[in-house]
Structures are given as structure tokens and as C-alpha cells.
């Protein structure tokens with residue numbers, strides 16, 4: 001692949017290749033010497049048009065640990081504010097010969113459009129409600145390490161599916177790896193066509209979580225609700241917030257996941273999120289660095305092969 005724009009175009013063996021390489025970077029990151037040279041001499045530019053803590057920090061750390069020259073564009077201070085378009089901004093940066101562009105944008109499809117205009121390898125760091133591929137890859141690595149496999153697991157993805165690029169990328173990835181997927185949430189937050197995606201749809205947490213191996217909670221993404229239905233937090237927590245009673249319906253060894261940022265007391269009880277026997281939320285963050293190192297390493301290798 002020239003770019004990493006989504007999980008949809010990836011074959012299962014390509015996903016496995018990324019996860020296997022990421023495993024080696026988990027070991028590197030835990031060691032005393034965290035540097036490798038896979039991106040030495042390359043320039044990585046991070047362009048985040050939406051807020052981020054985990055994704056931006058981990059892409060920056062990943063690039064630095066692999067020896068890249070990393071620049072974080074301060075988009076709020078860029079000429080976008082003077083009316084320059086996304087494409088003109090991309091063409092301007094392209095003229096400086098970056099090798100890797102990491103892009104987050106509020107509009108679905110914007111990152112794919114940008115990738116058509118530049119010579120760099122583009123990594124999608126989240127576009128609108130479309131895809132967040134490195135999040136799904138880090139989730140998969142976390143699940144594989146906890147459960148030993150990805151196939152024939154029952155994964156309940158719970159909450160605001162309708163506005164979630166994390167849900168879409170996970171549905172693609174887990175489906176390709178032959179996990180069973182359940183979407184659980186209120187009818188207003190699950191797209192009406194979801195039943196055609198090869199998933200089960202549940203509106204009741206007890207049914208949706210019954211026997212699940214993995215419980216993945218999602219945030220209410222108010223920034224993408226466009227003035228539509230916004231549930232009251234108290235009512236939402238009562239029916240869909242993950243607490244000990246609801247988690248009791250899942251398998252006894254079920255793991256709890258959340259991509260972050262997390263709203264405690266809205267979609268998840270704080271004690272569940274902090275329970276190191278069930279929650280792998282901090283491990284997800286750790287895997288994020290390793291997966292982004294692997295993704296950029298593989299794209300750089302592909303570029304070298306194409307150039308040879």
C-alpha cells in the first residue's frame with residue numbers, strides 16, 4: 001500500500017503483518033534503548049485539524065523513536081485561518097518533500113482527497129466519522145495480546161456507533177479477522193443500515209454483552225451530532241454506561257476497552273476503567289505507539305522498494 005487511509009482496503013494478511021511488526025516495537029519501547037533507524041533521514045509532518053492527545057503524541061513519539069525528522073503543524077496558527085484550503089495547504093507542504101504526512105480532519109474523505117494530491121505516504125489519523133485505522137490496529141493488537149487470537153471472539157462495541165470512526169474501522173478489521181461483532185446502543189445512535197454490515201445489533205446492554213469476550217465502550221461524540229438527538233447523560237449512563245452490573249453479563253474474563261478520551265460517569269464507571277484486572281485502556285495507549293511505528297516503517301519500506 002502507498003498510504004494507510006483505512007482498514008477497508010487492507011487484506012487480513014496485511015493486518016497481521018502490521019501487528020506482527022508492532023509486537024517487535026512493543027519490546028523495543030519497553031527496553032532501555034528506545035531508538036531504531038527505520039525512518040532515519042525521512043521527514044514526517046503531523047497535521048491535526050481536530051484536537052488529539054493520544055494519536056498526535058503517539059505518532060510524534062513513534063516518528064522520533066524511528067529516527068525521523070518530525071514536525072507538528074500548529075493548524076490553529078496556520079494559513080488555513082486566512083482562508084487557505086486543505087488542498088493548497090497540502091500542496092504547499094508537499095513542495096517541501098515530506099515523506100510521511102499524518103492527517104486528522106473533521107470531514108469524512110478529506111484525508112483520501114489529500115492523499116491524491118501529494119507525493120508523501122499519507123496516514124489517516126481519523127477523518128470525520130469515516131475511519132481511524134491506527135486506532136483499530138492498536139485495538140486489535142491489544143485484543144490479540146490479551147486473548148491470544150482475533151478470530152472467533154465475541155466483541156461488543158457499545159455506545160455512539162453512528163458518529164464513530166473508531167467503530168467503523170473496528171468493524172472492518174474485526175470482520176476481516178473473523179470475530180463476531182455486536183453493536184450495542186440506543187436506536188438513535190446506531191445507523192439504521194447497520195444490520196446489513198454482518199454484525200448483530202442490540203439495544204439492551206444485558207443482551208448485547210451476554211458472554212462477550214471484549215467490551216469496547218465509545219464516547220458520545222457530541223461534536224459530530226449536528227444538533228440532532230443528544231441523550232441526557234444521566235439517562236444514558238443508566239441504560240448504556242458500563243458499570244459492574246452490566247459487565248457481569250459478559251464472559252468472566254472479558255476485557256474492557258475504550259479508545260479515549262473517556263467521559264467517566266457517562267459511558268463508563270470510573271472504577272471499571274481503572275480496574276487493572278479487567279480494563280486494558282492504558283495498554284491500548286501503549287500499543288498505539290508500537291502500531292504507529294510499524295505502520296510508518298512498512299510504508300517507508302514500500303516507498304524505498306518503489307523507488308529502487
Ligand code: CP
Nearest residue numbers: 052053054055259260
Ligand atoms: N483515540 C483517540 O483518537 O484519541 P485522541 O483524540 O486523543 O487522539
